Amino acid sequence: MIEIIKRLIDERAYLSSPSCDLALDGDLYEAGLTPFAAIQLLLALETAFEIEFPERMLNRRSVSSIARVISCIREVQADEASLRAA
Template sequence: MFDTIRRLVDEQGRLSVAAATIGDDADLYATGLTSFAAVQLMLALEETFDVEFPDRMLNRRSFSSIAAIANCLQEIKAEEAA
């Protein structure tokens, strides 16, 4: 999952550095993620993982790091399975 998230961050995030060089908990906004790029990233994540981010996850914190994104995706998948 983390490799796929990193690929999508590279494709959609418009960061100043490669996602492979960023730690899982590093602040993506500090590396150049904008709110527009975060929306593009969210749409790519939804399509790739076949999920829909609920309104409560549509905030800066949910997309603040690779780990935060992975946690949101895992939570969504768990809710769908329940």
């Protein structure tokens, strides 16, 4: 999962440093993430992981760090798995 996220950050976020240089909890906005690039990243993540972020996750905080992105993806996957099981 981390490798895919980092690849998408490199492809879509246009940061000043490659994702391999970022700490998992490093601030992506401080690294140069713009609001437009954040939207592009969220869309790419949805496609890559075959998920749909709920409206409550469509905010700056959700893509503030790699760790936060991982957390959001896992939460969406868990919610979708619960819905399928019901």
